[in-house]
Amino acid sequence: MKTRLRSKVWWPGIDKSIEKFCRSCYGCQLVSQPSKPEPLKRTELPSAPWQHLAADLLGPLPSNHYMFVLVDYYSRYFEVAVTKNISSENITSLISKFCLTHGLPLSIHTDNGPQFVSQHFKNFMSEHGIVHHRTTPLWPQANGEVERQNRSIMKRVKIAQAEGHDWKLELSKFFIMYRSTAHSTTGVSPSELLFGRKIRTKLPELIDYNINDFEVRDRDAEQKEKGKIYADKRRGACESDIRVDDQVLVRQDRGNKMSTPFVPSPFKVVEKIGNSVLVESDQGVQYRRNVTHLKKFIERENNDLSCSQSDANKNVVNTESEIITSHKDDFENLNESSNFDENKCLSSSQDETCSMKDRPVRLKRLPSKFDDFCFEIICVSL
Numbered sequence: 001m002k003t004r005l006r007s008k009v010w011w012p013g014i015d016k017s018i019e020k021f022c023r024s025c026y027g028c029q030l031v032s033q034p035s036k037p038e039p040l041k042r043t044e045l046p047s048a049p050w051q052h053l054a055a056d057l058l059g060p061l062p063s064n065h066y067m068f069v070l071v072d073y074y075s076r077y078f079e080v081a082v083t084k085n086i087s088s089e090n091i092t093s094l095i096s097k098f099c100l101t102h103g104l105p106l107s108i109h110t111d112n113g114p115q116f117v118s119q120h121f122k123n124f125m126s127e128h129g130i131v132h133h134r135t136t137p138l139w140p141q142a143n144g145e146v147e148r149q150n151r152s153i154m155k156r157v158k159i160a161q162a163e164g165h166d167w168k169l170e171l172s173k174f175f176i177m178y179r180s181t182a183h184s185t186t187g188v189s190p191s192e193l194l195f196g197r198k199i200r201t202k203l204p205e206l207i208d209y210n211i212n213d214f215e216v217r218d219r220d221a222e223q224k225e226k227g228k229i230y231a232d233k234r235r236g237a238c239e240s241d242i243r244v245d246d247q248v249l250v251r252q253d254r255g256n257k258m259s260t261p262f263v264p265s266p267f268k269v270v271e272k273i274g275n276s277v278l279v280e281s282d283q284g285v286q287y288r289r290n291v292t293h294l295k296k297f298i299e300r301e302n303n304d305l306s307c308s309q310s311d312a313n314k315n316v317v318n319t320e321s322e323i324i325t326s327h328k329d330d331f332e333n334l335n336e337s338s339n340f341d342e343n344k345c346l347s348s349s350q351d352e353t354c355s356m357k358d359r360p361v362r363l364k365r366l367p368s369k370f371d372d373f374c375f376e377i378i379c380v381s382l
């Protein structure tokens with residue numbers, strides 16, 4: 001686009017004007033690619049086990065079973081309950097059952113499922129003094145700890161199903177193996193970090209109950225930083241330029257091939273906390289989305305290009321007039337300082353134009369090597 005226009009016209013700041021005009025195209029913004037994600041923000045390791053937890057529902061399975069998974073951020077120890085009832089009342093009873101063994105946590109992180117946003121669940125959290133954190137809608141990566149455990153659990157269930165075994169029995173074997181194996185991030189088994197001791201298994205081992213919390217934290221921070229650098233580089237992550245009061249386009253589900261990736265009507269940014277953004281429509285409806293589901297909307301101003309071109313034309317005219325004036329002054333100065341020989345002009349008409357046409361003449365003389373010679377002109381008449 002810029003190359004094509006530069007071959008036909010030009011004005012000062014032509015590149016910026018063209019880029020701004022193209023970026024503000026309404027249709028192009030609706031069908032363009034979404035924004036790149038922001039760099040990862042790792043969860044800090046809690047100061048003690050079973051303080052901050054993450055919960056999620058996994059399912060449904062073909063047998064109409066669900067698995068309620070509760071993970072400890074510190075030790076990576078998780079509890080699982082298989083159920084067919086996923087009401088808020090049943091979920092809170094399962095949490096109470098787990099708390100009988102480990103105690104009450106300080107906070108629980110969940111998604112926005114109907115079980116976790118009901119009034120009964122809010123009352124349960126308030127009565128037990130537990131802070132409830134919810135992730136950004138349509139962004140399960142925000143609850144990545146429990147989502148990663150869900151993947152491991154489903155992998156084991158699929159293996160049992162493929163081999164024709166009872167998946168519940170195979171899950172029990174998987175749990176004892178996972179809880180007694182050193183975690184790749186902390187370097188210590190989840191049961192050892194949670195209970196302060198190693199649980200006994202069929203494998204013979206020397207019992208050592210010494211746990212160095214500083215080594216666990218250093219290893220945890222190192223592994224998280226490596227994962228962050230790798231993920232940010234792979235995803236091309238960069239800081240978002242979306243700010244409060246900006247106009248943005250919100251990503252939508254594509255119903256068919258002709259659907260646009262974004263909602264046609266722009267939304268206004270009301271609040272931005274990290275990579276979670278609260279937007280509001282013209283009707284006052286609010287949605288919370290991740291920055292990857294938003295795209296900053298650039299509104300086109302109709303008079304921008306015309307104004308820039310008129311200003312550019314004025315600048316060009318002013319520049320040309322200044323150049324002409326400067327050349328005229330230089331010529332007048334040159335005419336006053338130069339002494340023209342009017343005798344060289346052959347006629348009076350040429351006298352009037354001689355000063356305009358003639359240019360300064362270089363002085364012609366013989367080389368200095370001929371100074372000792374005498375030249376005479378002899379006219380011979382025949």
